[in-house]
Amino acid sequence: MTQPISIQLRSCSRTFSHGNVALHPLDLSIHPGETLVLLGPSGCGKTTTLRIISGLEAPDAGGEVWFGDRNVTNLPIEKRNVGMVFQNYALFPNLNVAQNVAYGLKILHMPEAQICKRVAEMLDMVDLSSFAQRPIQALSGGQKQRVSLARAMAAQPKVLLFDEPLAALDAKLRERLRVDIGRLLDSLGITSVYVTHDQQEAMALGDRVAVLEHGRIAQIGTPREIYHQPANAFVADFIGSVNCVLQSDGSESYCRPEDVHLHLTEQKEWRGKVIHSVFLGQNQRVFIDIGTSTPLLADCSAREIWPLGQLVGIQVTPEAWFTV
DSSP states (O other): OOOOOOEEEEEEEEEOGGGOEEEEEEEEEEOTTOEEEEEOSTTSSHHHHHHHHHTSSOOOTTOEEEETTEEOTTOOGGGTTEEEEETTOOOOTTSBHHHHHHHHHHHTTOOHHHHHHHHHHHHHHTTOGGGTTOBGGGSOHHHHHHHHHHHHHHTOOSEEEEESTTTTSOHHHHHHHHHHHHHHHHHHOOEEEEEESOHHHHHHHOSEEEEEETTEEEEEEOHHHHHHSOSSHHHHHHSSOOEEEEOTTSOEEEEOGGGEEEESOSOSSEEEEEEEEEEOSSEEEEEEEOSSSSOEEEEEETTOOOOTTOEEEEEEOGGGOBOO
């Protein structure tokens, strides 16, 4: 395995026709061997950033892309040695599983014996060894995505890029494949960039997460940092649910629903009334009227019973409060 490389974007922006700015000038450093997740809503610039890294999109004049100490700004994707995994798999329907994984290696004119060995290694890595001769049309969505991943890794790329690879899968399969990809990336130690709009996916896979808003990075940090210490209200609200509470001095403080604790006693300093609850299986979300325009959210044990109209005492762990 070759040494992982760093990626640097220097003043990379992207403006499309009619002056539509998809990405404002962006400086971004991705550490060797880390998985950086680009997270944000549709139209925030995350896919444009990924395409600039890959070479599928060119930055506006003055922007530069560096892989390690090499300026790759003017190199097309086929010269950058990157592997890409797409949402729609991008597999060849007329080729079987092994032939799809081997395709890029044939383009590189690798000897046939080496191709067979490499394909076998990749299919073993993604637990598809017994599917080598299977037609692509006979695979499930999760299996197709594993083939796509094996093909992306076959040529031993310096950089692995993921463009919403799990978005088309059902929730259960998405969760299982997310764990598999996370373990694989940990074992490979390859520099990876992963685009998603799914907060849980970002938290599970990212060594660091860059949250994008309107073509700019709103915050970059570890999953714990952006969840517990969000830089602004947009990040706080986008990364999970959040309560915004007006304090007695007129300032706004925030806390997460899991840090709100309910008590049957009304002897607490802070009180409210249960107006709604949603059972979620592993827990329940309780909505409490505290006299503000929006209810307070509390995540409670699924086994607790909080009837509508119940008066409750409310407690938030002091260190759970944060400001933005």
